[in-house]
Amino acid sequence: MIMPLHPGAEAIQNKGWLLAHKWLLARRFSQLAILILFMIGPGLGIWLVKGNLSSNLVLDTLPLTDPYVLLQSIFAGHTPETTAMIGAAIVLGFYLLVSGRVYCSWVCPVNMVTDLAHWLRERFNIKSASTISNNSRYWLLAITLLLAFTTGNVAWEMVNPVSMMHRGLIFGIGMAWTILLGVFLFDLLVSRRAWCSHLCPVGAFYSLLGTHSPLRIRADAREQCNDCMDCFLVCPEQQVIRPALKGADKGIGPVVTSANCTNCGRCIDVCSKDVFHFGLRFNNKPVHNKNIHNHTDHSTGAEVL
Amino acid sequence: MIQQQSPSSQPPASASRRRFLLSSARTAGGAALMGLSIGLYSRQSISLPAEALRPPGALAEKDFLGACIRCGLCVRNCPFDTLSLAELGEPVTTGTPYFIARDVPCEMCDDIPCVKACPTGALNHSLENIDDARMGLAVLLDEETCLNFQGLRCDVCYRICPAIEKAITLEHVANVRTGKHALFIPTVHSDHCTGCGKCERGCVLEEAAIKVLPLNLAKGELGHHYRWGWKEKEKAGRSLVSPDIKHEYNLPEGQHYDYEGEGLIFDDNTSNGAPFSSDPLKTLNQGMKEAP
Ligand code: SF4
Numbered sequence: 254m255i256m257p258l259h260p261g262a263e264a265i266q267n268k269g270w271l272l273a274h275k276w277l278l279a280r281r282f283s284q285l286a287i288l289i290l291f292m293i294g295p296g297l298g299i300w301l302v303k304g305n306l307s308s309n310l311v312l313d314t315l316p317l318t319d320p321y322v323l324l325q326s327i328f329a330g331h332t333p334e335t336t337a338m339i340g341a342a343i344v345l346g347f348y349l350l351v352s353g354r355v356y357c358s359w360v361c362p363v364n365m366v367t368d369l370a371h372w373l374r375e376r377f378n379i380k381s382a383s384t385i386s387n388n389s390r391y392w393l394l395a396i397t398l399l400l401a402f403t404t405g406n407v408a409w410e411m412v413n414p415v416s417m418m419h420r421g422l423i424f425g426i427g428m429a430w431t432i433l434l435g436v437f438l439f440d441l442l443v444s445r446r447a448w449c450s451h452l453c454p455v456g457a458f459y460s461l462l463g464t465h466s467p468l469r470i471r472a473d474a475r476e477q478c479n480d481c482m483d484c485f486l487v488c489p490e491q492q493v494i495r496p497a498l499k500g501a502d503k504g505i506g507p508v509v510t511s512a513n514c515t516n517c518g519r520c521i522d523v524c525s526k527d528v529f530h531f532g533l534r535f536n537n538k539p540v541h542n543k544n545i546h547n548h549t550d551h552s553t554g555a556e557v558l
Numbered sequence: 559m560i561q562q563q564s565p566s567s568q569p570p571a572s573a574s575r576r577r578f579l580l581s582s583a584r585t586a587g588g589a590a591l592m593g594l595s596i597g598l599y600s601r602q603s604i605s606l607p608a609e610a611l612r613p614p615g616a617l618a619e620k621d622f623l624g625a626c627i628r629c630g631l632c633v634r635n636c637p638f639d640t641l642s643l644a645e646l647g648e649p650v651t652t653g654t655p656y657f658i659a660r661d662v663p664c665e666m667c668d669d670i671p672c673v674k675a676c677p678t679g680a681l682n683h684s685l686e687n688i689d690d691a692r693m694g695l696a697v698l699l700d701e702e703t704c705l706n707f708q709g710l711r712c713d714v715c716y717r718i719c720p721a722i723e724k725a726i727t728l729e730h731v732a733n734v735r736t737g738k739h740a741l742f743i744p745t746v747h748s749d750h751c752t753g754c755g756k757c758e759r760g761c762v763l764e765e766a767a768i769k770v771l772p773l774n775l776a777k778g779e780l781g782h783h784y785r786w787g788w789k790e791k792e793k794a795g796r797s798l799v800s801p802d803i804k805h806e807y808n809l810p811e812g813q814h815y816d817y818e819g820e821g822l823i824f825d826d827n828t829s830n831g832a833p834f835s836s837d838p839l840k841t842l843n844q845g846m847k848e849a850p
């Protein structure tokens with residue numbers, strides 16, 4: 254088998270560059286827009302949002318609070334004021350609906366850093382043997398809460414790269430860039446997608462929020478899959494795709510149900526066969542199709558370059 | 559779980575279980591190690607140097623660190639840009655709000671916008687009157703450079719204090735250097751000083767002689783069993799130590815002692831028999847006369 258030039262090459266040929274990067278562009282737009290909304294306050298004096306991702310006030314009325322940070326504070330023994338509780342409830346509700354890890358791919362600024370590291374890693378074909386269990390993040394999540402409980406301090410927030418970066422960009426970064434550089438180098442040199450998909454307790458927390466979220470990636474057109482593996486290669490959480498895409502004969506439905514899926518939509522972008530789309534988690538019955546094992550190759554031939 | 563392993567019947571299953579257990583142990587170990595180092599790091603880097611003050615209404619430092627989620631809303635709502643969030647590398651616990659009085663003091667806003675903005679209550683919302691804030695306590699640290707202590711009339715810290723005549727007063731003390739003037743000693747009173755830092759900011763010296771310190775540094779604390787006798791007496795309306803009976807002094811005849819009054823009194827008319835006259839010169843001369 255001859256490998257394609259890079260994942261998505263075929264999709265670009267079929268759909269054009271723009272359509273093959275539709276969700277990636279939307280995502281970058283969202284991440285940057287959110288960051289800019291926060292930064293034009295101190296930068297230009299336009300105060301649409303005050304504060305940072307830990308807690309903020311939109312248009313001087315709507316309070317939003319990161320439920321994970323607040324949970325740490327509660328574990329540290331504090332009973333928060335109602336404003337923070339309301340803010341956290343709003344954020345919780347939102348992510349329960351759209352899937353928690355939308356935070357990771359559409360909001361979190363560190364995602365841009367780790368995506369860059371990943372892109373460079375692929376580009377320069379950096380391989381490293383070390384593997385980290387992708388359950389490590391849940392352990393770390395538990396430990397951050399335990400730390401808050403035992404120290405009475407929201408200790409994790411003193412090193413958390415996510416809040417460090419966001420707070421840093423808005424309030425002054427100090428030496429926090431070193432922590433980000435650490436994350437970047439770790440992802441680049443030590444292990445593939447190490448931070449966001451294996452270690453980050455923030456992502457782990459939001460994963461848990463997304464276990465039952467209605468908004469999901471669906472592989473409804475999975476019988477058209479031509480096994481190019483592009484989706485698998487670009488997916489930050491590779492393990493989540495296989496059941497939905499290849500599980501038809503095991504009786505698994507076409508919905509990517511794993512809460513680890515970040516709803517980044519990159520799989521939709523790079524698939525030249527339009528197998529994936531955003532949809533709801535309901536109606537997840539394996540549709541029986543006679544052609545499941547019959548991979549008739551309708552491809553343009555681009556994959557055998 | 560380990561003891562349930564079936565030794566030989568299902569080798570692949572037990573091998574995979576062993577692998578699973580091993581990798582879980584590795585992950586847990588790694589996570590625990592990371593947790594430990596974060597814990598240690600956070601212990602190490604919790605800090606609040608004496609010159610860094612918390613915003614009004616801040617909970618006691620230990621509680622504050624668990625309550626503040628480092629959002630910076632207090633910073634944003636301060637109209638005087640007094641507050642800032644500590645950056646990594648600064649000597650204050652990363653991400654928490656503080657101010658340096660000598661740079662920008664707190665202006666003691668009537669509506670306390672910083673406290674209102676705090677979503678978590680790390681700045682206690684029950685603080686409604688800014689005069690009740692206790693961000694620290696001003697202490698006149700250096701009597702050797704304070705101009706007023708030298709007998710000059712600088713008075714800047716006193717005049718600039720938002721609680722003038724309550725938080726800082728000028729106490730008059732004799733100027734022994736000139737022998738005829740008074741020193742106007744700036745004196746801070748902890749029952750009114752909010753620790754806003756305006757005096758420290760205002761001090762005209764190169765390095766302020768008066769500084770706001772965190773309360774735990776600025777205040778002494780009595781032994782818990784200590785009681786001020788005179789206060790207890792006032793509270794009780796009578797002496798608690800010894801009964802209030804007239805004290806008997808064993809004095810020579812012709813003298814008596816006025817307790818809490820004039821002191822030693824000579825009954826003049828009986829001076830003949832007394833060994834000493836109330837006039838010391840007289841006594842001395844008497845001695846001369848008696849000499850052979
Ligand atoms: S499954 Fe698709 S949307 Fe989910 S993380 Fe992977 S690439 Fe992104």
Ligand code: SF4
Pocket residue numbers: 613614635636637638639640641663664665666667670671672673688
């Ligand atoms: S009371 Fe006013 S000046 Fe002082 S810290 Fe709060 S907002 Fe700033």
Ligand code: SF4
Pocket residue numbers: 625626627628629630631632633654655675676677678679680681
């Ligand atoms: S507003 Fe409250 S929670 Fe936010 S930084 Fe200030 S003190 Fe901390």
Ligand code: SF4
Pocket residue numbers: 698703704705706707712713714715716744760761762763766767768
């Ligand atoms: S402003 Fe400084 S020098 Fe002047 S009286 Fe106050 S402490 Fe002394």
